[in-house]
Amino acid sequence: MNEWFAKVVSDFQGAFIEGDRWKLYFQGLGKTLQIAAGAVILGIIIGIFIAIIKVSVNQRSNSGKCPLALKILEKICDIYLTVIRGTPVMVQLLIIYAGIFVTMTDGTIAAIVGFGINSGAYVAEIIRAGIQSIDKGQTEAGRSLGLTSGQTMRLIVLPQAIRNILPALFNEFITLLKETSVAGYVAVQDILKMATNIQNKVYNIAPLMITAVFYLVLVIIMTQIQKQIERRLAQSDRR
Amino acid sequence: MIDVKDLHKYFGKNEVLKGVNEHIHKGEKVVIIGASGSGKSTFLRCLNLLEQPTSGTITFEGTDITDQKQNINKLRQKMGMVFQQFNLFPHLSVKENIKLAPVKLGIMTEQEAEKKALELLERVGLPDKANAYPKQLSGGQQQRIAIARALAMNPDVMLFDEPTSALDPEMVGEVLELMKELAEEGMTMVVVTHEMGFARSVATRVLFMDKGVIAEQNEPEEFFTNPQHPRLKEFLSKVL
Numbered sequence: 001m002n003e004w005f006a007k008v009v010s011d012f013q014g015a016f017i018e019g020d021r022w023k024l025y026f027q028g029l030g031k032t033l034q035i036a037a038g039a040v041i042l043g044i045i046i047g048i049f050i051a052i053i054k055v056s057v058n059q060r061s062n063s064g065k066c067p068l069a070l071k072i073l074e075k076i077c078d079i080y081l082t083v084i085r086g087t088p089v090m091v092q093l094l095i096i097y098a099g100i101f102v103t104m105t106d107g108t109i110a111a112i113v114g115f116g117i118n119s120g121a122y123v124a125e126i127i128r129a130g131i132q133s134i135d136k137g138q139t140e141a142g143r144s145l146g147l148t149s150g151q152t153m154r155l156i157v158l159p160q161a162i163r164n165i166l167p168a169l170f171n172e173f174i175t176l177l178k179e180t181s182v183a184g185y186v187a188v189q190d191i192l193k194m195a196t197n198i199q200n201k202v203y204n205i206a207p208l209m210i211t212a213v214f215y216l217v218l219v220i221i222m223t224q225i226q227k228q229i230e231r232r233l234a235q236s237d238r239r
Numbered sequence: 240m241i242d243v244k245d246l247h248k249y250f251g252k253n254e255v256l257k258g259v260n261e262h263i264h265k266g267e268k269v270v271i272i273g274a275s276g277s278g279k280s281t282f283l284r285c286l287n288l289l290e291q292p293t294s295g296t297i298t299f300e301g302t303d304i305t306d307q308k309q310n311i312n313k314l315r316q317k318m319g320m321v322f323q324q325f326n327l328f329p330h331l332s333v334k335e336n337i338k339l340a341p342v343k344l345g346i347m348t349e350q351e352a353e354k355k356a357l358e359l360l361e362r363v364g365l366p367d368k369a370n371a372y373p374k375q376l377s378g379g380q381q382q383r384i385a386i387a388r389a390l391a392m393n394p395d396v397m398l399f400d401e402p403t404s405a406l407d408p409e410m411v412g413e414v415l416e417l418m419k420e421l422a423e424e425g426m427t428m429v430v431v432t433h434e435m436g437f438a439r440s441v442a443t444r445v446l447f448m449d450k451g452v453i454a455e456q457n458e459p460e461e462f463f464t465n466p467q468h469p470r471l472k473e474f475l476s477k478v479l
Contacts, residue, residue, distance in 0.1 A: 135324075137326040140289050145315070145340035145344075146316035
């Protein structure tokens with residue numbers, strides 16, 4: 001037992017403290033967070049855009065008037081959603097890197113774009129489902145009072161939909177953060193890439209264990225934030 | 240006030256309204272009855288374009304509202320609607336529910352709307368519920384608030400879509416009583432309902448819808464005591 005413990009400590013020292021290797025983890029962590037944050041922002045922009053198109057097509061087709069351009073746009077969105085959700089993010093990332101960003105030695109931009117486009121598909125569905133979970137009667141009540149469709153969406157539907165959207169959105173961000181660990185395949189020095197580099201020098205699993213702890217801490221922090229948000233929403237629900 | 244000409248409505252291939260012609264005058268209280276699937280709710284919902292008619296015209300106060308160029312939002316401000324499921328906004332307090340549309344549409348200032356909301360709450364008998372939330376209220380109370388919310392816009396006509404059908408029996412009375420008061424004050428009303436007692440005592444005219452058309456109509460006394468159409472006779476024998 002003592003021997004085992006001594007080995008763990010020495011492995012850890014070799015993987016983390018010797019030669020200031022801990023700095024490499026934090027460098028990699030910075031990269032991971034940079035990619036995740038960039039992808040989240042891009043994903044939200046794409047997601048909101050697609051959700052607006054899909055919801056407005058859905059509303060208009062009920063009343064029987066929907067411009068052709070909007071219908072075509074919705075078809076394109078549908079294809080995007082099917083392709084992105086139907087293929088692995090790893091494959092998408094490699095295609096984007098090799099096809100568009102291959103001339104860059106640093107794949108950070110490729111990773112942000114790749115993960116952003118991927119996340120956008122999931123964010124779009126989360127927002128759309130959240131909006132459509134609100135009873136049609138709410139929209140009808142708003143419109144029957146003379147509010148425009150925009151006002152009805154902004155003042156009546158969205159404030160209610162946000163309760164369904166936020167928790168699911170946070171789940172998506174947690175998933176996204178973990179998925180960025182494959183960014184090493186497109187020449188990004190993220191935390192896992194840093195860890196495998198160190199592993200090639202120390203020949204044990206300590207760098208991977210350390211990386212796992214980093215991810216775990218990040219996810220626990222995000223989960224706590226998510227719980228806080230849900231608690232706030234539940235409070236206003238109890239009124 | 241409302242003039243309907245040759246109104247047709249299809250849901251997919253299913254023709255729900257098969258050419259409805261009707262004129263509703265100012266001050267009338269028109270009650271529409273009929274079996275489920277007869278098209279009565281669809282007809283009512285066409286009047287403020289919650290359902291887009293497939294063909295035909297609806298003229299409200301001289302304006303063809305089926306004309307795409309007309310601003311339907313402006314016209315809807317003058318047509319209050321009360322729903323079967325109340326459809327109060329659960330994230331807003333009772334007072335905010337009533338104030339929302341008048342303030343956001345720029346018809347009243349915040350203070351005017353506040354005053355109006357409190358007046359209306361007094362009128363529907365719920366002055367102490369101003370700061371409550373819809374979920375805290377009974378069905379009957381919610382429906383009375385929904386009526387107050389529609390009245391806040393000072394509508395010229397009120398449309399009621401089965402306003403008591405979702406209520407527990409003991410709460411039906413309070414809502415009908417309020418509607419009766421509204422009728423006595425001279426409000427033009429179009430009411431889809433299964434409450435035959437209400438039709439009898441409040442309506443100035445009763446319409447019977449069957450298979451997408453108005454099969455028979457009359458003033459209430461004659462309508463209930465001397466029905467002509469065989470389907471109406473059958474319907475009345477079941478519900479009375």
